[in-house]
Amino acid sequence: MKVAVCTEDVPGERRVATLPDVIASMLNAGLEVIVQAGAGRHALATDAAYTSAGATVEASIDLSEIDVLLHVRPLTVETVSRLRPGVITLGLCSPSTEPEVVRALRDARITSFAMELVPRISRAQSMDALTSQALVAGYRCVLEAATRYPRFFPLFMTAAGTIPPAKVLVLGAGVAGLQAIATAKRLGGVVSAYDVRPASADEVRSMGASFVTLDLESLEASGGYAREMTEDRANRQRDLLTPYIERSDVVITTAAVPGRAAPVLVTAKMLATMKPGSVIVDLAAESGGNVEGSIAGQDVEIKLPDSGSVTLVGMKDAASAMPADASRLYAKNVVNLLLLMTKDGEVVPDFADEVVAGTCLTHDGVIRHEPTAAVLGNPVEKDKVGEPADKADVGEPADPDKVGEPVDKGSDAR
Numbered sequence: 001m002k003v004a005v006c007t008e009d010v011p012g013e014r015r016v017a018t019l020p021d022v023i024a025s026m027l028n029a030g031l032e033v034i035v036q037a038g039a040g041r042h043a044l045a046t047d048a049a050y051t052s053a054g055a056t057v058e059a060s061i062d063l064s065e066i067d068v069l070l071h072v073r074p075l076t077v078e079t080v081s082r083l084r085p086g087v088i089t090l091g092l093c094s095p096s097t098e099p100e101v102v103r104a105l106r107d108a109r110i111t112s113f114a115m116e117l118v119p120r121i122s123r124a125q126s127m128d129a130l131t132s133q134a135l136v137a138g139y140r141c142v143l144e145a146a147t148r149y150p151r152f153f154p155l156f157m158t159a160a161g162t163i164p165p166a167k168v169l170v171l172g173a174g175v176a177g178l179q180a181i182a183t184a185k186r187l188g189g190v191v192s193a194y195d196v197r198p199a200s201a202d203e204v205r206s207m208g209a210s211f212v213t214l215d216l217e218s219l220e221a222s223g224g225y226a227r228e229m230t231e232d233r234a235n236r237q238r239d240l241l242t243p244y245i246e247r248s249d250v251v252i253t254t255a256a257v258p259g260r261a262a263p264v265l266v267t268a269k270m271l272a273t274m275k276p277g278s279v280i281v282d283l284a285a286e287s288g289g290n291v292e293g294s295i296a297g298q299d300v301e302i303k304l305p306d307s308g309s310v311t312l313v314g315m316k317d318a319a320s321a322m323p324a325d326a327s328r329l330y331a332k333n334v335v336n337l338l339l340l341m342t343k344d345g346e347v348v349p350d351f352a353d354e355v356v357a358g359t360c361l362t363h364d365g366v367i368r369h370e371p372t373a374a375v376l377g378n379p380v381e382k383d384k385v386g387e388p389a390d391k392a393d394v395g396e397p398a399d400p401d402k403v404g405e406p407v408d409k410g411s412d413a414r
Helices: 020-028 047-053 077-081 097-107 122-127 130-146 175-188 198-206 230-248 323-339 355-360 370-376
Strands: 002-006 031-034 054-059 068-070 088-091 111-114 156-158 161-163 167-171 190-194 249-253 279-282 299-303 310-313 360-363
Touching: 020 031, 020 047, 020 323, 031 097, 047 054, 054 370, 068 323, 077 097, 088 122, 088 323, 097 360, 111 355, 122 323, 130 175, 130 249, 130 279, 130 310, 130 323, 161 175, 167 175, 175 198, 175 249, 190 230, 310 323, 323 355
Parallel strands: 002 031, 002 068, 031 054, 068 088, 088 111, 167 190, 167 249, 249 279, 279 310
Antiparallel strands: 111 360, 156 161, 299 310
């Protein structure tokens, strides 16, 4: 079977779905790998490296002749239209924000696997792309803060005097948050963190940070995830967090809710209490922002009431900012899932396997991911696949809290 990897054409996307390092494992499984020329250039993977690894490099790939397509960003409707029925795709799909693409995949009878939907179970950890990419994003957030903060992160004791360390506050103790904590500690900052799940306190302390405890009820849901809070609780949380924001030199926010706008953790009023020169980095800026006024991909200067300003950094394409290692991790995630479904040179999904079934978005003209199907609907009869879904099927699911999968275990400081 022919496995294809094309150049990502979304502006700002620098990752690639496979690297030369993992080509051998696909070839050993009996698969043929085709890579579009230049696909890995940002990830430091040359066409010659792909060729040496055993892949075929082509200037353009005829999608009508492939069997499997590996990708990073969600496919476009136009790309889906070029695939023949029965093709298998593996990549990030953003089903809650790309409904037209999901419909196109369904109607074209594409078997699509969304890397966001990989079940959070032990044997699927090596396929968990959300975790691997959150690690990259959390690391990058601190670097972005450090380059903008006008002072040192670490403590310096010199003959000319003592320079105190930066005080760093991380909101959210999931994968991204924990990596942000670890990175800020390596840079010498004094780090504290908050999460709505009290159980995350041990993880925070294990990273060398102090845990912020607020006089609020726990919001830990089943499976260790954080559940959504009421507006009243959100207001009380913001009030209690304000003194910690005020004392911090650097704040990193990492909360995200799949398929919805990110929860606002820091208001403009809270920003006004920060010290001149402080920096706040909003990892959730692309989904609305945890910080009031943040803009994805831009720095916003927040003027303080008296004098000075605070720099608000809206992160965009955080993982893509480190394309080599982000691609290295993502490529392993994808190939591990692909090989799970490969036998004797054929990719044949076994839907009795909970990993395969849980990750599948569409198959044989049906949306298999139930929360997405609840929103978009499925054709009543399979022989009518290809006709537009009834408009009556498009709406809110019975339980909107179940749309999508958690971004990362405990990542939300909601």
